[in-house]
Amino acid sequence: MPSINVQSATFEELALPLLVSLYNQACWLARNRTEAEDIVQETLSKALRAFGSFEPDTNFKAWIFCILRNTFLTSRTGIAASRTVFLEDQAAASEMAAADPSPEEIVIRLDDLAALEAALDELPPPLREVLLLCDVEEMKYKDIAIILGVPIGTVMSRISRARQALRQLLQPQAGKVQ
Amino acid sequence: MNQRTDHLDPEALSTFIDGELPAEAQQAARLHLNGCHSCALQVLSATQLKAATARAGHRFTPTPETLARLSATLHPQPQPKKTARIYSFRAGAWGAFAAAILLVASLLAWRQIRQTDALAAELLDQHLATLASGAIPQVISTDRHTVKPWFQGRLPFSFNLPDTSALPPDSALKGADLTYFEGQPAALLLFTIHKHQVSIFLTQQANSPLLTPLPKTHAGFSLASATTPNLRILAVSDVNPADLNLLLASLVSAQSNN
Numbered sequence: 114m115p116s117i118n119v120q121s122a123t124f125e126e127l128a129l130p131l132l133v134s135l136y137n138q139a140c141w142l143a144r145n146r147t148e149a150e151d152i153v154q155e156t157l158s159k160a161l162r163a164f165g166s167f168e169p170d171t172n173f174k175a176w177i178f179c180i181l182r183n184t185f186l187t188s189r190t191g192i193a194a195s196r197t198v199f200l201e202d203q204a205a206a207s208e209m210a211a212a213d214p215s216p217e218e219i220v221i222r223l224d225d226l227a228a229l230e231a232a233l234d235e236l237p238p239p240l241r242e243v244l245l246l247c248d249v250e251e252m253k254y255k256d257i258a259i260i261l262g263v264p265i266g267t268v269m270s271r272i273s274r275a276r277q278a279l280r281q282l283l284q285p286q287a288g289k290v291q
Numbered sequence: 292m293n294q295r296t297d298h299l300d301p302e303a304l305s306t307f308i309d310g311e312l313p314a315e316a317q318q319a320a321r322l323h324l325n326g327c328h329s330c331a332l333q334v335l336s337a338t339q340l341k342a343a344t345a346r347a348g349h350r351f352t353p354t355p356e357t358l359a360r361l362s363a364t365l366h367p368q369p370q371p372k373k374t375a376r377i378y379s380f381r382a383g384a385w386g387a388f389a390a391a392i393l394l395v396a397s398l399l400a401w402r403q404i405r406q407t408d409a410l411a412a413e414l415l416d417q418h419l420a421t422l423a424s425g426a427i428p429q430v431i432s433t434d435r436h437t438v439k440p441w442f443q444g445r446l447p448f449s450f451n452l453p454d455t456s457a458l459p460p461d462s463a464l465k466g467a468d469l470t471y472f473e474g475q476p477a478a479l480l481l482f483t484i485h486k487h488q489v490s491i492f493l494t495q496q497a498n499s500p501l502l503t504p505l506p507k508t509h510a511g512f513s514l515a516s517a518t519t520p521n522l523r524i525l526a527v528s529d530v531n532p533a534d535l536n537l538l539l540a541s542l543v544s545a546q547s548n549n
Contacts, residue, residue, distance in 0.1 A: 125365040130519045132361050133353060133547045140351035150357055157364040229347035247309060248341050249348030254311050273305040276340060283340075 124164045127173045128157060134174075134250060135181055141245055142185045142238075152188060156181040175256035178246070182260055232282035240275035247272050299323065299330045308337045355459050358540040359533070362517070411509040413472050418490040418512065418527040421468070421481060428466035428481055438467045438480070445469050446476055448495045450522055453545040459537035461485050484538060487530035491542065496523045507532065515539050519546040 135156065139149035160167075160177050167176055185191040233241055246257045254272075258265045299307065299320060306312050307320045324331050353361065420426060430441040435452035442449070452464065461484060468479040472492065480491040496518055505514045505525065513535050515526045526539050 126518045128365055129362065129517055129543060130547065132358060133544055136353045136357065136361065137349060137351045141348075146351070146357075149351070150353070150361070153361055154364050157361065161365070226347055229343055230350060233344070233347055233350075244344060245348050248344040251345075254309070269306055269311070270302055272309070273302040276305055276337065277301055279340065279344065 124161055128160065128177065131174060131177060135177065138178065138245060138250070139181060139185065141241065142182070143188070143190050145190070148188065148190060152181065152184050156184045159184065172256050172259075174250070175252065175259050178250070178252075179260045228283060232279050235282055236275060236278055240271060240278055243268060243271045244275040244279070297323075298327065299333065304330070304333055304337055308334060308341055352544070355457065355537045355541045355544070358544055359537050362536065362540055362543075408506075408509075410473070411506055411514055414490075414492065414505075414514065414525055414527045415509050415512055417470060417472065417479065417492070418488075421479070421490055422488055428468045428479075430468075431466040433464050435464060438464060441467065442469070442478055446478055448521065450478065450493050451545040452480070453541045457541050457545065459484070459534060459541060462534075462538055462541075482538060484528065484530045484534045487528050487534075489526060489528035489530060489535065489538060491538070492525040492527075493542075494523050494525075496521055517543050519543055522546060 132153070135153045136149060139152045139156075140146060143149045143152060156177065160180050163180070167173065233244075236244070243257060243261065246252045246260060247254075252260075254265050254268045257268045261268065263271075303312065303316075303320065307317065310317070312320060324334060421428070430438055432438050432441075433455075435454065439450070439452050446469070455463075458464075463483050465481045465483055467481060470477050470479040470492070473494070475494055478493040480493065482489040482491060505516045507514060512527055512529050513532045515532065515535050517524045517539050524539060524542055526535050528535050
């Protein structure tokens, strides 16, 4: 049927440019390339099947990233990870703020890509996830809120905490976060 | 930040550098930063941290093989044809209705095939022209840092070329030409895969309103296409379709690298 062809062509046009981003995000979530590929494959299959319900004027990237996240959460790794409780707003910003390094200290470590990657590795997953969506995927807070299923205010505070935690980890003699 | 004179708290600072503060608060923050050295330094540091996070966060890149497998998922599996069974329709009315639908579908399909064939034929003509003996590309180079800059000022758009290490095995860039198809300027990139010549056409997607799906083959040649947010990429060669798709995937992947 022509209508099906047109729809699948549109899905391909929208999804193809996002494959690299979806794969990157899946790798960060699953921490395993093989599993990440499986998650992206399943995400694409689900999204293609559900594409009829996608509203054309809404954000496709947020929609498919939401499917990716849900696919991860229902995967074996995702279920295991969900057993680790993240204390949403218990970690007070004051704990982090007290140890803020000077801007000069941060500048020095920002040149060290390996240190940054290690710091991102050490971030608690919910903080890392929100930071990747904001800084790497350049998503707006309202889209991140949709993907994570949390209010915009939570996105805002979580991003702020994530950055403070990252700063702390980038200090020359940084210990583990929390 | 509560008042214009207050320092930016960490959350306000973070929201400010993301451009997510309400307009009035954003303006107040700017005014404060004009006169507060300490907050200005904090904003600079936070902006650098954000940029560094973006760099470090792009850590996992799919291999061309992975990308090709993922791209293949985007094509829906052909649905098994349902056996046409007519039970107790009122034959006359339903027959006429079906005939009308068939006629409309045939006309649409005929138009689609004509557009598709015309595009495929045009691509193949250009590819064959590059194969002709004596056809010398305007720029002959295997170096992407030579080929890409050559198009500056010649095309109303830009594109990235994959690094040699990102190309599929036994694939190489040979040169490039400026060309035209569908009435618009296009970059023609000449590659080889094994000993097969490959022509890759890049055009601006915004100027390709048709986006007609290409047939997989035309006159024995393999055809493939892909789109990125800005580009439409079309490939023609007599190499096997899997190898052609790998090369196409590496070009698509390169467009997301800055």
